Amino acid sequence: MIAILKYNAGNVTSVENAINKLGYSTVITDDNSILESADKVIFPGVGEAGSAMRHLKEKGLDEVIKALKQPVLGICLGMQLMCTYSEEGDTLGLGIFETQVKQFPPKDLVPHTGWNNFTSMKSKLFENIQARNDFYFVHSYYAEICKETIAVTDYILPFSAALKKDNFYATQFHPEKSADVGIQLLKNFLKL
């Protein structure tokens, strides 16, 4: 069973559809015991960091997520909330990844919208994925590069396209919206 975290952030339907198509059953939940016993947990997210974090705290989900032992995948805002701090809403995050989330300087178009590739360090998450493969990004804030960075994309400046620490994985891009290569990445995560 793959648990998809339910909180006040947007569109989880597409994540659910993508996982179901790969033959896994899913549950969208904010129930502690279901999250703890799931094989994998996906922490999706489109939305605003400040209000999303407040919602997680109200439900006590911040502590639950940090204590998870199985593989966890944060996507987009989910990834940003797993960092120590976000400039969006001046918000403290979960602090799983030791890096900060900042707003893109207005040197080029923001949001960073569209398909972009990344250079990656070796990770099981990227098996059968090449450096020329493009993934779908849409974001105005980015996570700074840190020791947990496993993929770097350059837009306005180099930033963390993916992060990993212990059982926690995260991508700034949306694998569920990235056609075949995105499906491959989700497959890789589900096999962990």
Add this chain to the structure above:
Amino acid sequence: MLKKRIIPCLDIQNNRTVKGINFENIRDAGDPIELAQRYVEEGADELVFLDITATLEKRKTLTKLVNRIAAEINIPFTVGGGINSLEDAKAIIGSGADKISINSSAILRPDLISEIANTFGNQCVVLAIDAKFVDNEWMVFRSGGRIATELKAVDWAKIGTELGAGEILLTSMNNDGTKNGFACDITGRVSEAVSVPVIASGGAGSKAHFAEVFTKTKATGALAASVFHFGEIPIPELKQFLETQNIPIRL
């Protein structure tokens, strides 16, 4: 490197894809889901669905269709047409759309842009602008191009992005359906004036037209309908061509 986006647009009427010329003379172009799936396989970077159905039952039928699209499509898609309130936007996003496109409703009540942006983020709000060159000026039209407004296209694009639109979908009514190429002048001016991505729309007739709009303007996406629906420009061929023109493109 960020790639330029090729975006097929599906005009939907009563659950069928349709296409008009200069906003009129509508003809049938097939089942939207089948067409959308074909575009995903061919390498389309995003899809836009514009619902032009005008019935009271509209929202219900549209959310059903959006649900079906979301279940079948694993690239981003935008839904527009008759979204008049935050409640409408919530229903569409809740059914699985990634972005909402608003046009007339934003002209009539600009605060709608902020309301949707504050709820779902700027990246969810696409401001669609239908522009027509009248008396030496690109003016904004609303209600499917039928009603003139006092707004100049460049000014409205600036106002819209200040209110929270994360993207501009700019259609030239003069060029739409003509296959004579995109309106590079107004696309260039709008894309210089705002700091959000601009999608050029209206007039695509050849592969060279796409190369032209990407090299002459800062547009990061180009949208077309009939040249894709009726197979005149196969997307894989278009993308191969753009790559030979040194335009960054996803293959």
